[in-house]
Amino acid sequence: MQRGLQSCETCELLSQPVDGATSGRCPRCGQPVEFRKARSLQRTWALILAAAICYVPANLFPVLSTVTIEGAESDTIMGGVVLLWSPSGWPLSLIVLVASIMIPCGKIVALIHLLLSVQRGSIKNREERVRLYRLVEVIGRWSMVDVFVDTFTVALVQLQPLMSVEPGPGLFFFATVVVLTMLAVASFDPRLIWDSNNQKEVRHA
Numbered sequence: 001m002q003r004g005l006q007s008c009e010t011c012e013l014l015s016q017p018v019d020g021a022t023s024g025r026c027p028r029c030g031q032p033v034e035f036r037k038a039r040s041l042q043r044t045w046a047l048i049l050a051a052a053i054c055y056v057p058a059n060l061f062p063v064l065s066t067v068t069i070e071g072a073e074s075d076t077i078m079g080g081v082v083l084l085w086s087p088s089g090w091p092l093s094l095i096v097l098v099a100s101i102m103i104p105c106g107k108i109v110a111l112i113h114l115l116l117s118v119q120r121g122s123i124k125n126r127e128e129r130v131r132l133y134r135l136v137e138v139i140g141r142w143s144m145v146d147v148f149v150d151t152f153t154v155a156l157v158q159l160q161p162l163m164s165v166e167p168g169p170g171l172f173f174f175a176t177v178v179v180l181t182m183l184a185v186a187s188f189d190p191r192l193i194w195d196s197n198n199q200k201e202v203r204h205a
């Protein structure tokens with residue numbers, strides 16, 4: 001960065017952008033390259049803390065209100081998991097549990113871990129931390145709200161004849177958690193993981 005070089009996020013190749021440009025393409029693998037993502041740490045912290053806060057109401061408020069012949073019922077995510085748990089319905093129950101409780105929670109914990117270790121200037125387990133970031137990135141691509149909602153609704157419809165299904169306030173918070181964690185993952189710059197080492201090298205030189 002100090003020498004006007006940009007490193008590729010995919011293959012780590014250093015290259016020099018065209019004069020005056022702040023971004024370009026990696027000459028080796030063609031991936032778009034840019035200097036460090038602006039204010040990556042502050043942005044990621046803000047997004048991930050907001051996501052962690054929304055995670056609480058997402059789990060406490062009902063995500064779906066259903067009206068059946070027997071009456072109206074509101075279910076939280078965990079309530080849905082319990083409701084679906086049966087000899088035939090357990091795979092769906094497991095999908096809802098993993099997709100809507102474990103993955104968002106895991107993403108938040110993983111990103112906070114990455115942020116803290118970067119701020120401490122930790123030089124330990126950097127390969128593992130880069131791998132953790134890539135894993136979170138990949139998982140984020142398919143942990144979409146609609147997949148969850150479809151599964152949840154289909155599962156409930158199978159259980160009992162429904163008269164109407166309405167989204168509850170928990171669904172709004174859940175969607176917010178998904179969007180915020182996706183933005184947080186995108187705003188984290190994995191190159192920060194290696195920065196502490198670069199600074200040390202400069203100091204020793």
Ligand SMILES: [Zn+2]
Binds near residue numbers: 011012
């Ligand atoms: Zn490259």
